[in-house]
Amino acid sequence: MPKLTVEDLKKIKEQQRAAFSLREGKFRAKVTVHMGTCGLAAGARDVMDALLEEINNANVTDVMVTTSGCAGLCAKEPMATVEIQGEAPVKYVFLNKDKIRRIFKEHILGGKPVEEYALVVGSETAY
């Protein structure tokens, strides 16, 4: 193995950044894919796979992907909620691979919600 230089150290640090921003909790955006029984049956797994693939390919490190259960609107699954830090969350419905790819590019990277797939902006009142 060749000896490391300072440049190599920086490179290694950069390569590890994605895994570590996960552990250190630095995020700009959070995507929740609703993966209850209804979501899974409607194809949420494909949506998740496509989303993870996009994130990998785009090499972004500040997007957190999480799952949750049924969003309550089983008729419109697969659903996902996109939250950009400091902005109200947007709920998307009837997703598929292509739609989530477009949401990733336009909303998560571009900052502009994809209106035609969106159901609502904001969260339900809890408690």
Next chain:
Amino acid sequence: MEKRPRITMMLCGGTGCIAGGSLKVKEAFERELSQQGLADEINIVLTGCNGFCAEGPIGIVYPDDIFYEKLTPDDAKIIVQEHFIKGRPVERLMYKEPVKKHAIPVMNEIPFFKHQVLRALRNKGLIDPERIEDYIARDGYMAAAKALLEMTPEEIIREVKNSGLRGRGGAGFPTGLKWELCSKVKSDQKFILCNGDEGDPGAFMDRSIMEGDPHSVLEGMIIAGKAIGATKGYIYVRAEYPLAVKRLQIAIEQARERGLLGEDILGSGYSLDIEIYQGAGAFVCGEETALMRSIEGKRGMPRPRPPFPVYKGLWDKPSVLNNVETFANVPPIILHGADWFKSLGTEKSTGTKVFALTGAINNVGLIEVPMGIPLRTIIYDIGGGIKKGRKFKAVQLGGPSGGCIPEHLLDTPVTYEDIVRTGAIVGSGGMVVMDDLNCMVSVAKFFLEFTTDESCGKCTPCRIGTKVMLDILTDITEGRGKDGDIETLEDLANDIIAASLCGLGQTAPNPVLTTIKYFRDEYESHIYEKWCKAGVCRSLVTFYIDPSTCTGCGACARVCPQKAISGERKKPHSIDQSLCIKCRQCYETCKFNSVKTGPRDMFKKEENTEVLEEVKK
């Protein structure tokens, strides 16, 4: 390209959690994940000691920051299916605060973690200690690069001196000053040594760092090595720390392969190699001159100083010996500067200190706190208070070299100076909390037994003196104490402190002196009343039941192995003294404080017949 994980679970792989089964938990998770086809989407990483050992095995799930405790292999399935797949964290397995019993899932809201500041333990639970890439990702070796390529030895020393960093092994000698003294000595060979011979009972600060973040120790040594002009480094670790030895060895090999150890590190022209030396576990080998003799292959015994090791150390060459935690503190000082380091702590005690919190406390574990924090905050906020709601009696700091600090001094800030004023020392960081079930004479005897055993025998005051003190303490706890014993103990203690060769003897009497200072009444009741009020010394106690408060619940009778306790339900019980073996189980069990202790002879003397009559009724 490696697929990026969506979730990472950091599973504690410290010695404590491994003993608790964390390796099996890891296997179970991996099996479940591969069955679900999630192996490359969810990452399970085995990391170093998390510190909250009382709740182990521990798993922290990122990015959600969910804290799972006491995991078993059986829990893998439910966590994977509920939390990882459906996003519903499993509340049943989350940490619960002792007082409230509500699940508090988020890590930084748990009081145990809230008051801590992590510097020496900065990578605790965040990295896989067996992967150098993980360390580099957290700025690892960037400080070494800065020190080797951009700084002169004088600049490194100035930065460390200005930071105020003091030896974390216990004595608190200024680290920068030690380096400066050694750097000025001219020699063809110099050594940089790391003291990982952690020997205090109940202490595991250094072990956790070596196991959880071994590269931080190597990086600290490289920086120190450049500052003093060292040509070779040794890490002295006790052989009882096999996991620490293994992880250090892996770290050294990884660093060598990548040219971070060896010739011409990072192209700077500076060369240093580091080796591990395993000690056989003698307490005295933590003393610097004895440690160096031990590395030389000789019997580990101290020698008189001067000459100090910075002039004549290992193989009579100039050497600097620093503790594991001291080295772990060095890289951030170089990277962020002395002012950053000084921003925490007090004027003379800067930065943070790692403590191993053990004993009668709810949150047993490993903590790092800013210097100057009051003992009370550590014990009641971070430690969660005394177990089973009992009463605090004393906290022991500094192990066999330290002392016991009583309740009325709990607001003492943790700094080198303030703790010494109480008669204890900060020490390497062992903190043993004791409740009212402890007899302080027995506690002093326990620590003295340890030092008597570990005395190397070279100098008379330590070899004979500690033995004589131990004999007197044994007499006191077994009912043969006599007038004048306390004074003899004090005289002997002062002589041993004044005349011993090394730190072991010079500090061995501290536990006795501090307990006499703060708990003299206990010594006196042992000697004059023949009464161990905590009921620990079997020859000095009588257990009896106070009929005025006994509810007749029968709990004491159920635990009594001798069936010496009898009585009707819901009526006061009594103890048959002829059967009682003084095991103390009834005393610890009674919820109403109705089981009391009395002097040894309470039923033999005439003046006690009244009590006896009352009890018989």
